Amino acid sequence: MNDxxxxxxxMAMSLAFHIIFAAVGIAMPLLMIIAEWRWxxxxxxxxxxxxxxxxxxxxxxxxxxxxxGTVLSFELGLLFPKFMGYAGAIIGMPFSLEGFAFFTExxxxxxxxxxxxxxxxxxxxxxxxxxxxxxxxxxxxxxIANAWMNAPTGFRLVDGKMVDIDPIAAMMNPAAFGQTLHxxxxxxxxxxxxxxxxxxxMLLRDRQNLxxxxxxxxxxxxxxxxxxxxxxxxxxLAKTVAVTQPAKLAAFEGQFETEKGAPIxxxxxxxxxxxxxxxxxxxxxxxxxxxxxxPNAVVKGLNDFPKDExxxxxxxxxxxxxMVACGMLMMxxxxxxxxxxxxxxxKGAGKWLDEKWFLRALILAAPLGFVAIETGWTVTEVGxxxxxxxxxxxxxxxxxxxxxxxxxxxxxxxxxxxxxIITTWLLFRQVASSPKDFESKPIEREVRDAA
Amino acid sequence: xxxxxxxAGIMVASxxxxxxxxxxxxxxxxxxxxxxxxxxxxxxxxxxxxxxxxWEANHVxxxxxxxxxxxxxxxxxxxxxxxxxxxxxxxLIGIILRGTAFTFRTYDVQRxxxxxxxxxxxxxxxxxxPVLLGITVGAISSGAIRVRDGAVTTGFFASWLAPFPFAxxxxxxxxxxxxxxxxxxxxxxxxxxxxxxxxRALVSGAAVGLLALIVFLLAETNAPTIRAGISNTSWAxxxxxxxxxxxxxxxxxxxxxxxxxxRICAAAQATLILLGWAAAxxxxxxxxxxxxxxxxAPRITLQLLLGALAAGGILLFPSYYYLFRIFKSETAxxxxxEKEEKF
Numbered sequence: 001m002n003d004x005x006x007x008x009x010x011m012a013m014s015l016a017f018h019i020i021f022a023a024v025g026i027a028m029p030l031l032m033i034i035a036e037w038r039w040x041x042x043x044x045x046x047x048x049x050x051x052x053x054x055x056x057x058x059x060x061x062x063x064x065x066x067x068x069g070t071v072l073s074f075e076l077g078l079l080f081p082k083f084m085g086y087a088g089a090i091i092g093m094p095f096s097l098e099g100f101a102f103f104t105e106x107x108x109x110x111x112x113x114x115x116x117x118x119x120x121x122x123x124x125x126x127x128x129x130x131x132x133x134x135x136x137x138x139x140x141x142x143x144i145a146n147a148w149m150n151a152p153t154g155f156r157l158v159d160g161k162m163v164d165i166d167p168i169a170a171m172m173n174p175a176a177f178g179q180t181l182h183x184x185x186x187x188x189x190x191x192x193x194x195x196x197x198x199x200x201x202m203l204l205r206d207r208q209n210l211x212x213x214x215x216x217x218x219x220x221x222x223x224x225x226x227x228x229x230x231x232x233x234x235x236x237l238a239k240t241v242a243v244t245q246p247a248k249l250a251a252f253e254g255q256f257e258t259e260k261g262a263p264i265x266x267x268x269x270x271x272x273x274x275x276x277x278x279x280x281x282x283x284x285x286x287x288x289x290x291x292x293x294x295p296n297a298v299v300k301g302l303n304d305f306p307k308d309e310x311x312x313x314x315x316x317x318x319x320x321x322x323m324v325a326c327g328m329l330m331m332x333x334x335x336x337x338x339x340x341x342x343x344x345x346x347k348g349a350g351k352w353l354d355e356k357w358f359l360r361a362l363i364l365a366a367p368l369g370f371v372a373i374e375t376g377w378t379v380t381e382v383g384x385x386x387x388x389x390x391x392x393x394x395x396x397x398x399x400x401x402x403x404x405x406x407x408x409x410x411x412x413x414x415x416x417x418x419x420x421i422i423t424t425w426l427l428f429r430q431v432a433s434s435p436k437d438f439e440s441k442p443i444e445r446e447v448r449d450a451a
Numbered sequence: 452x453x454x455x456x457x458x459a460g461i462m463v464a465s466x467x468x469x470x471x472x473x474x475x476x477x478x479x480x481x482x483x484x485x486x487x488x489x490x491x492x493x494x495x496x497x498x499x500x501x502x503x504x505x506w507e508a509n510h511v512x513x514x515x516x517x518x519x520x521x522x523x524x525x526x527x528x529x530x531x532x533x534x535x536x537x538x539x540x541x542x543l544i545g546i547i548l549r550g551t552a553f554t555f556r557t558y559d560v561q562r563x564x565x566x567x568x569x570x571x572x573x574x575x576x577x578x579x580x581p582v583l584l585g586i587t588v589g590a591i592s593s594g595a596i597r598v599r600d601g602a603v604t605t606g607f608f609a610s611w612l613a614p615f616p617f618a619x620x621x622x623x624x625x626x627x628x629x630x631x632x633x634x635x636x637x638x639x640x641x642x643x644x645x646x647x648x649x650x651r652a653l654v655s656g657a658a659v660g661l662l663a664l665i666v667f668l669l670a671e672t673n674a675p676t677i678r679a680g681i682s683n684t685s686w687a688x689x690x691x692x693x694x695x696x697x698x699x700x701x702x703x704x705x706x707x708x709x710x711x712x713x714r715i716c717a718a719a720q721a722t723l724i725l726l727g728w729a730a731a732x733x734x735x736x737x738x739x740x741x742x743x744x745x746x747x748a749p750r751i752t753l754q755l756l757l758g759a760l761a762a763g764g765i766l767l768f769p770s771y772y773y774l775f776r777i778f779k780s781e782t783a784x785x786x787x788x789e790k791e792e793k794f
Contacts (some may be wrong), residue, residue: 092522
């Protein structure tokens, strides 16, 4: 493994690991405060138990997310120092704002987790709401910085140097809106479906368990709403990519030839040698419609780009296909759930969860959101190659001169695998197990147990 | 004052906050490892309760230092993260293990052997990480990192694999342990536990003094600019005198069990040490090739950053105050003038 590949792998692995915790950190506080809000509203103890269980899960995941995020903030400099030296002044701004959002999130999470008995219920749920809002803000700021790497704006290039920089214009780059919307919705959809899946699994074994019914309903409401909106944000983003990164769009679809009325390809194997995508099911004109809003629009193919500016086509195409497939499945299940709920609403609460096949579908759908997030980031990041700043700086020119980068790559990989195992085990212990006496659990005891 | 100097000042202030708050959390980990005697379990519990609600917020000061550095002084980040790739990577591993082990311990099975395992990871990482932090700071100050045309010319080892950075590393560790021990005397009402941490504070305070002397002596050959800064300049004497007053005050207060006074003196001592270092380092970011002015980002970036820091501060400080009022009201917000508890 050469050093640039090791550096890219370490960055990719760190990002792939962190994004799970980041997404959960955005969405979980929302689930948590919805449960707490239901408790304040209905005084049903089951909601309080739920809020506390979810809070514990959030605490574990947030801690791992916070440290793996710290790693990323250093790694940008450690692995790609020339990128930071070159671009820090222009994209440092969203990172600085993210710093304060993260501060707010950490402070109020501390208050939320340890403050059950120390502050009033209103102040407590407010702290949770601040965590939810600042978590979302953190994510948005970081994604804005990434969007700038895809669609760099706010400077002029003179002799390879950026001059007349405008950090605000950089934050307002054309990819920012689509990417932040897409990622924020993805966080809610993925987390909502994962949590719903876990509770569906428990519910399938214990069909009348009120705790899991309540949990499932909240998680699916959040995840399902996001999943239904997600294709819209995907469409907005794809239209942006078509303009700002045509080579990436071509890689999404395995589009080698420039074509008028280009089709969408479902499946297929792009062959970079022959410049063809074989075995794909083609839906005529659809790519031209989706990318440019016109069935006769011209979609630029990869062959019109210099060979050394091609991203790895096959990886991007496959990842894109998987992401879209996951998104479509989640949307379908969300619609199914909404329809079941709508039909059953007069027959009494909870009837809509009585269908075994629906619960089974939710279990199978549990990982789909995270698969979509991982493949989606693969599409974004691999699709931008060979550039670290699209059209401005190549990844190979940004990497550190440090030799032996395979060593930290392997070290961090082992460390993260270890953390993943422990985290999974702790979550299983804390969150998934059915509470035996959720009806009447006094706050004091719960808090003492946690300490 | 030029904008970049103001921002560098804010960066130093963030570092001071990180040392006073985040540093003490590492110090808590140190005392977790050295918990012994019949009250070992109570000591660990006290440490855990003291840092539980606040450590994640305290950790963010480091993130703030990093983002200010790479927004306002990008070439310095490029040089530091190249020359100090190895200690910084190890530092990250320490940060990961410390934070996750602490959280895992809180939420894992409450059986002794499981808890002990996480305690060990947490406490060893709490020792390892401050040393690496100190090594990084020591290497940056020692003049051993040389940069020509934006590229580091001194390799990946020489600048930090030297006595001076290591001495600074152990000095940082001793300082953090000292701060933690002093703060912990106020986290409990139990006299015996207070006495435990009082003794630890006195021992680690002595270690801080000894290591300060070693760092000072090593600086003569290893970090001459810093040494010149802290011995020959006009403000040097005033700084040394006030640091000494704070240190003596802390010892006196600990000796006489005036813990609130001890806390103020210890925090003042740590602050003065860091300010002294920053002043001696001025105007260099990486002595001797990169200065604050030469590494500064364009003016527009600095202006916006300053605006963001101001706005962020308006949000941050009340939130922080709220956090501490909720969890540290018994300790943090009792005025010094209140009668010290007599035993």
